[in-house]
Amino acid sequence: MNALHLPKLSKIGLTLLVAAIIGAAATWMVRINRISPAQWQSDAIALVLPDTLSDANRLYAAAWLDGAAEEGIRLETITASEFSRRGLQGERPFAGVILPDTIHRQINTAFVNQISQFVENGGALMLVGDAGILDENGYYAEPASRFSKLAGTDYAMYQTLHEKMSFHPTISGSAEIMEALYLPPGRWIDTAGQAVLSGYGEDTLRYPVLRTAGSYAGTVRMQAAGKTVIAGEHAVGKGQVLFVNLPLGYLKLRTDGILMHGFLHYFAHRIMGQPQLSAAPEGIGGLVLNWHCDAKICIPAMDQLIKAGVFTRGPFSIHVTAGPDQREFGDGLGVDLNNNKAFRELLQTLLEQGNEIGSHGGWIHDWFGKHVSDSNEQQMTPYLEQNADAVRRLTGHEQTEYSAPNGNQPVWVTDWLEAQNVQAYYFTGNIGQGPTHTYRDGRRDQRIWSFPVQTYGHISTIEEAYTEHIPESEISSWLTSLVRFTENTGQIRLIYFHPPGAVLYPDAINQLMLAADKAEKKGVFRWRTMTDLANFMTRREQTVWNISSDNNAVVIDAANTASLNQLTWLFSASLYAEPRVTSGNAKIERRGDSWAVIAGDVQQLRISTPLMKKAQH
Numbered sequence: 001m002n003a004l005h006l007p008k009l010s011k012i013g014l015t016l017l018v019a020a021i022i023g024a025a026a027t028w029m030v031r032i033n034r035i036s037p038a039q040w041q042s043d044a045i046a047l048v049l050p051d052t053l054s055d056a057n058r059l060y061a062a063a064w065l066d067g068a069a070e071e072g073i074r075l076e077t078i079t080a081s082e083f084s085r086r087g088l089q090g091e092r093p094f095a096g097v098i099l100p101d102t103i104h105r106q107i108n109t110a111f112v113n114q115i116s117q118f119v120e121n122g123g124a125l126m127l128v129g130d131a132g133i134l135d136e137n138g139y140y141a142e143p144a145s146r147f148s149k150l151a152g153t154d155y156a157m158y159q160t161l162h163e164k165m166s167f168h169p170t171i172s173g174s175a176e177i178m179e180a181l182y183l184p185p186g187r188w189i190d191t192a193g194q195a196v197l198s199g200y201g202e203d204t205l206r207y208p209v210l211r212t213a214g215s216y217a218g219t220v221r222m223q224a225a226g227k228t229v230i231a232g233e234h235a236v237g238k239g240q241v242l243f244v245n246l247p248l249g250y251l252k253l254r255t256d257g258i259l260m261h262g263f264l265h266y267f268a269h270r271i272m273g274q275p276q277l278s279a280a281p282e283g284i285g286g287l288v289l290n291w292h293c294d295a296k297i298c299i300p301a302m303d304q305l306i307k308a309g310v311f312t313r314g315p316f317s318i319h320v321t322a323g324p325d326q327r328e329f330g331d332g333l334g335v336d337l338n339n340n341k342a343f344r345e346l347l348q349t350l351l352e353q354g355n356e357i358g359s360h361g362g363w364i365h366d367w368f369g370k371h372v373s374d375s376n377e378q379q380m381t382p383y384l385e386q387n388a389d390a391v392r393r394l395t396g397h398e399q400t401e402y403s404a405p406n407g408n409q410p411v412w413v414t415d416w417l418e419a420q421n422v423q424a425y426y427f428t429g430n431i432g433q434g435p436t437h438t439y440r441d442g443r444r445d446q447r448i449w450s451f452p453v454q455t456y457g458h459i460s461t462i463e464e465a466y467t468e469h470i471p472e473s474e475i476s477s478w479l480t481s482l483v484r485f486t487e488n489t490g491q492i493r494l495i496y497f498h499p500p501g502a503v504l505y506p507d508a509i510n511q512l513m514l515a516a517d518k519a520e521k522k523g524v525f526r527w528r529t530m531t532d533l534a535n536f537m538t539r540r541e542q543t544v545w546n547i548s549s550d551n552n553a554v555v556i557d558a559a560n561t562a563s564l565n566q567l568t569w570l571f572s573a574s575l576y577a578e579p580r581v582t583s584g585n586a587k588i589e590r591r592g593d594s595w596a597v598i599a600g601d602v603q604q605l606r607i608s609t610p611l612m613k614k615a616q617h
Helices: 013-036 055-070 080-085 108-120 158-165 175-181 248-253 258-271 297-305 341-350 365-371 378-395 413-420 462-467 472-489 506-521 531-539
Strands: 045-049 075-079 096-099 124-128 171-173 187-192 196-197 219-224 229-236 238-243 286-293 319-322 355-357 425-426 449-452 494-497 526-528 545-549 555-558 570-573 579-584 588-589 594-599 604-610
Touching: 045 055, 045 080, 055 075, 055 248, 055 425, 075 080, 080 108, 096 108, 108 124, 108 229, 108 238, 124 258, 171 229, 171 555, 175 187, 175 472, 238 248, 248 258, 248 494, 286 297, 286 472, 286 531, 297 341, 319 341, 319 378, 341 355, 341 378, 355 378, 355 531, 365 378, 378 413, 425 531, 449 494, 449 531, 472 494, 472 506, 506 526, 526 531, 555 570, 594 604
Parallel strands: 045 075, 045 096, 096 124, 124 238, 286 319, 286 494, 286 526, 319 355, 425 449
Antiparallel strands: 171 196, 171 219, 187 196, 219 229, 229 238, 545 555, 555 604, 570 594, 579 604, 588 594
8 A cells, every 4th residue: 555645634634534444444354254255346356475475576576566556456465374364264355366477386285275265155366377386395286287177277287298388379369358458459460360469579479378278168368379278267166267377477577567467457347347546537548649859850850740730739748869969979960959949949839839848868869879788877877967958958847758769778777767856758668558667677667657669560660660661551550549449448558759750651640640639529538748647647656545345335435645636436337336426526427338437636535336236246
């Protein structure tokens, strides 16, 4: 739970707030011990950890908690022995359980049996990767994982497959399941009617998975070569199991976190039906369009885009490499921001229209992007400082957002940005994901938000598409599909262009703008800047909220000492009747298949949402 910032609450208000939260927690604890079967929509989800955790494994646990918080999910940690103690009499300690990969490979048979009983009695389980494939003595079970019945298929078949037990296939599913997992178009590509996971630099990605037997007891959601099940769900007794045959935690710590985030969302909201705290202001999805202006040739291209009406939309995030050179010292190909009066006036006009101006690296774009490394912080920092100074002189305030030339951002650059109170940076890891605190090289970004770039298969810029002779109509379809994705999911994503590249495909840019115009007119899309969104995400992160139940209604209590303004909770309309605001101020809207409760400028809020009869467990 995030710490409260206290100064803006009176002593009486704070006392009431704490009492309310403690009271709700006490009620929840009583309910844990007496109610069965599981109340999926309100009861806690537990990440079950081994009793002993190394520092490295604690980082994995933190990554799961961060992923859940960013997805608007209430997740708690509990050790295996604590879970066992709380279930000795067969009571249900949690509504949902996640067994994580990598850090929980070794599990004793008694605990396997208890998890099985938990599901049979009505619990929900998300079984991830290699969780529990080793017994208490460190051996593989024979002939397959002891969790095979829960998974719905035999897997971890070491006795027969040995070193071939695992492999690295491509992964596919339907376009519908990709959207349900918040995987945007371009992060997957259509191949022979299947949506295949892809990534920057490669049209298809390969992931480490465990081979499964040929049959599956439930509904397959993702699969690999040889019909290996990558993800599937099925009923076991009164409960439900989501089997995810991927190392989600391992991947997140290596800047591929979108799959963990997607499956957390799917488990909590699609399977368990829990409310979601939206990651977007007012729950309205949209795009961040990040323009990179790194050379003199961008200026006439920007003029052309302005004349075409592109910059009447927005606001956009516009990042500038400010020096007089581009490729190397003395070439004179840079924008020379400090001395280029006409360009300064152009940017000043865009700034006054609500756009944000940030830094695109260190003064000389190509040279900086090529030479910056983990080992030359002292040499390269002055170029970051020069660029930041030029941007500050233009905008009148310190820089708030940043993008790395060539995507080359050593960890020390991120640390430098945080020390300068920069709030956001564009990132070429975690491709396809929304804003996140990045885990990288055994560390987590502390305050700064990274904005992963969106790609179309292996490419990310229009110049690359042009060089590879990808038809403009194809790029147009991808860009407009991103608008539809954000409209349908309420998610935020970032795309980026260089102005000289954008003018190569003018119709694609125009179609993007028209699609955004149409969606914005319907109230289901917004252009965002990195800075505004980072400010919102930080305030959202500092919000304390919980879920409880009361007379067949789900109750949400939320508090933020600054403001809850624009924070939005979403409820499935197939499970919940129209929500009621019983304390505080919020507006309620029906949006497609969901109810949206949008908080006003208040510090505390209580929402009570009755369950439909068919959703009552």
